[in-house]
Amino acid sequence: MERPLRDVPAGAADLVGALSAALDGTGPAVRCLETTPREGLAHVPSDVAVVVRTSGSTGRPRDVMLTAAALRASADATAERLHGPGAWLLALPVHHVAGLQVVVRALLAGAPPRVLADGPFRAATFAAAARAATAGPGPHYTSLVPTQLVRVLDDPGATAAARAFDAILVGGAACPPPLLARARAAGLRVVTTYGMTETCGGCVYDGRPLAGVRVAVDAEQRISLSGPVLAAGYLHRPDLDAATFTTSGDERWLRTADRGRVDDGVLHVLGRLDDVLVTGGVKVDPHAVEDVVAALPGVREVCVVGVPDQHWGQAVVALVVTQDGTPPPLTTLRTAVAAALGPASAPRQVVVVDALPLRGPGKPDRRAAARVALERTAVHPSGSP
Known part of the structure; x- marks a missing residue:
């Protein structure tokens, strides 16, 4: 019926x-x-x-x-x-x-x-x-x-x-x-x-x-x-x-x-099966990287994505929303992530945004975030930074 x-x-x-x-x-x-x-x-x-x-x-x-x-x-x-x-x-x-x-x-x-x-x-x-x-x-x-x-x-x-x-x-x-x-x-x-x-x-x-x-x-x-x-x-x-x-x-x-x-x-919950990034042949869990970056002073929100890179396959990039619009020092961020998860997981670029791209009621839109990362960094498909 x-x-x-x-x-x-x-x-x-x-x-x-x-x-x-x-x-x-x-x-x-x-x-x-x-x-x-x-x-x-x-x-x-x-x-x-x-x-x-x-x-x-x-x-x-x-x-x-x-x-x-x-x-x-x-x-x-x-x-x-x-x-x-x-x-x-x-x-x-x-x-x-x-x-x-x-x-x-x-x-x-x-x-x-x-x-x-x-x-x-x-x-x-x-x-x-x-x-x-x-x-x-x-x-x-x-x-x-x-x-x-x-x-x-x-x-x-x-x-x-x-x-x-x-x-x-x-x-x-x-x-x-x-x-x-x-x-x-x-x-x-x-x-x-x-x-x-x-x-x-x-x-x-x-x-x-x-x-x-x-x-x-x-x-x-x-x-x-x-x-x-x-x-x-x-x-x-x-x-x-x-x-x-x-x-x-x-x-x-x-x-x-x-x-x-x-x-x-x-x-x-460790994230989606298809969220895993591969950089230099090493698998990187973006959610684990986000947990480390989110604990840094001044960081309010973060989304970690991969962008195409000729040398690494994918380069890890962190989009962050900060309290005052100032990006966390890249060296500090990379050191913290490398110490917790290994050097392959350390983002190669940090991009500060006013708000993370979202879909639905509040999920990060990783596809949109990756597009923003590609547009806003020096990481391009034709070469590494």
Whole structure:
């Protein structure tokens, strides 16, 4: 059996009523689109409540089908892991799964979320919304991406307001350890999350799977996930279904494109399988380099990429956002990275930018970052620096 799929605009006001009806089965399934929605595009299986469009890292749009049961399982497991069902502040776009799940959790807890004002994320706006959102009965929650967390911590008023939340979920991209330490030192109750649209958003909190979720890592370090939060599949893409979802016995698994390891039951995400750089025949993990660079004085955000180089194959370049626009000394940066990870990992150039290129709700756009690096450095395909 099937049900109709209704497209709604990417605004919380438009989504709340339609999503509530989709979850309880009294209305059609919904797809929240950033572009102008069109009615009557498709039908979906009857158990599907939401379709989320995501381009991932490939740039090819994919429509992920999420069932009401999976969304409820995710929301229930989140409440169980935190402090029970609570009141939410929505600070993320609802056409991405992280923002959508804030709405789902809030509705299932009994009330729509309080919504941050439209427009670019600003610390002062967040502070005012946070104070209002935490004034009533709790517990109180919100969800941010690392870039937003940086801006909150840079503003004393926003930091003070954020302390009132019982938990701040941080996901959408890896949270650098120095940023996490800074947030916790400031008194923020930060919970890191790992997941994706195909798992109804975050399904691993602070490295530990939510109730019902299982994590496996194979010999190639590929992460696979199983549990009641898995998507039903992709709309009209059986080819993607076959390539992404597998079944072992009675258990269905999602094969991610991420690398990781599990230590004492804690998952450590090491980045995407295709993010690894090769320079001079040596494999370099850009995420490990980013962790070192992020700990240097004055560095707020960093993205490490490779650019074509005739001598090295790829030259490692660090794009950084700094507190005052001054780049960290290249010698200092290279020495720190070489000491921690070996000389091959040490960036050959540093580029200061006002903001990192982003895709989705807050993931670094590594393709765009690589283009910026190529344009802004002396590293070119025809020769080494």
